[in-house]
Amino acid sequence: MSLTAFDSQVLGPLFTDPDTAALFTDEAMIKAMVDVEGALAAAEGACGVIPQASAAMIEKTCARARIAAHRLSEGTLSDGVPVPALVKELRSQMDADHARFLHWGATSQDISDTGLILRLKSALDLHEARLRQLADTLAGLAAAHRDTPVAARTRTQQATPTSFGLKCAVWLSAVLRHIERLPGLRARLLLLSFGGAAGNLAALGDKAMEVEAALAARLGLGLAPAPWHTMRDGLDEYAGWLSLVTGTLGKMAQDVMLMAQNEVAELRPGSGGGSSTMPNKVNPVGAEVIVALARQNAGLLATMHQAALHEHERSGSNWSIEWLTLPQMVIATGAALAAATRMASELVVRGDVMRANIEASNGLMLAEAAMFALADHMPRPEAQELVKSACKAVNETGTHLFDVLAQRCDLPVDWEALKDPARHMGASGPMIDRVLESHQALGAKS
Known part of the structure; x- marks a missing residue:
């Protein structure tokens, strides 16, 4: 038993x-x-x-x-x-x-x-x-x-x-x-x-x-x-x-x-x-x-x-x-x-x-990136309100967030280029490198 x-x-x-x-x-x-x-x-x-x-x-x-x-x-x-x-x-x-x-x-x-x-x-x-x-x-x-x-x-x-x-x-x-x-x-x-x-x-x-x-x-x-x-x-x-x-x-x-x-x-x-x-x-x-x-x-x-x-x-x-x-x-x-x-x-x-899962969000996952892109050309609180309003429109119409923003403001922002999610991974690369360096160093000690 x-x-x-x-x-x-x-x-x-x-x-x-x-x-x-x-x-x-x-x-x-x-x-x-x-x-x-x-x-x-x-x-x-x-x-x-x-x-x-x-x-x-x-x-x-x-x-x-x-x-x-x-x-x-x-x-x-x-x-x-x-x-x-x-x-x-x-x-x-x-x-x-x-x-x-x-x-x-x-x-x-x-x-x-x-x-x-x-x-x-x-x-x-x-x-x-x-x-x-x-x-x-x-x-x-x-x-x-x-x-x-x-x-x-x-x-x-x-x-x-x-x-x-x-x-x-x-x-x-x-x-x-x-x-x-x-x-x-x-x-x-x-x-x-x-x-x-x-x-x-x-x-x-x-x-x-x-x-x-x-x-x-x-x-x-x-x-x-x-x-x-x-x-x-x-x-x-x-x-x-x-x-x-x-x-x-x-x-x-x-x-x-x-x-x-x-x-x-x-x-x-x-x-x-x-x-x-x-x-x-x-x-x-x-x-x-x-x-x-x-x-x-x-x-x-x-x-x-x-x-x-x-x-x-x-x-x-x-x-x-x-x-x-x-x-x-x-x-x-x-x-x-x-x-x-x-x-x-x-x-x-x-x-x-x-x-594909990122793209399915119609740009909503890139809202932070959009806000900072706009903040280069306007006060950040205004940029935040603009993006927030645009996000609401995305949910109502199914239009990509960056297309909505392009229609609502005439600013020198390359919205098409910003659609690439690979551009929005921050300092992932250097962080990965630091961990991999620690891994290599630990291996050298073993």
Whole structure:
């Protein structure tokens, strides 16, 4: 039985990404915790805290251990965390003289949290690669369509012409910022969690800091200045980043859906889904899923922030909330990135329809340009009133705005030349160039 859409055999392929989801299986969780236990023993052996022979045996046992998830279920139910049952299973696989040194000086939260961080490290690498792939695709679209006029829409209504390349560059600019945030995020998130029973590593005596440094080095993680058992801002910042990423992808997907509506038809988002009863339908399934995942993450972010209120040096309930929430956010982000990359690469841009939609307004979309052209020859308030009056006439007669203005005023304005929407895309070109330069610079740093 499936309890959520993420683990459903029917709905799962729609809302999950296999590569990201693989990091949150029971098997992946157990392996990460076992890896931490093995690295801890090795670090303690190297620092002289436990016998070298025991450290070698523990490390060897952890490297070959294969612990079935169901073996931990009963212990997790009673202890509220799988680590005690995990330690019991590992000890059963080695001689008692060595087994007693397993998990020396650590607490369950050290093993669980650090195992999670190891998996999040892999998730960040995967998602950064996807973001960079998406950025490359969007950069290609921005460059290819820098001179493609399209109707800008504000508050869902046609505004003035702009460049479709600039629209793509705007999407790209946010994607680049998410990539730029990653070095700082990694530095604050990918930290060893190691505090022992109450956060001060008392059981390790004067070897505490030495073991901590050795363990962090073995796992490729940073050192936190102080234990973060109950200060979860690193995870909360990461959750915020996940929501920011899916929010950007959702905004992009929503734009695509609106531009792909039959009445607009300026884009075709690649392949789509059909209807059970309407053969004419090609639904933008990928874009719809991205929007749904973005809204899901936005809601879950609030839950993650609720979980930040840990009590004193350990909290069971708030820690559990993270287990319920964060994996969904990570998996949703992986799925949204996969869908967005696919959507962008398959996007069909219909420049002819974009221009036709502009021309269908009979010049009303160029009203601002007309006002500024007239303002070169008369006070701007008068120009504004003249254009406003002419717009009313366009709606009544269907005559092009510039033809109405040519009839109503005798001024040296080349109205025919001004009808070309490509002349009214403002500073789109330089703006696109700036974003593309940022994209190239970011690529050079990778």
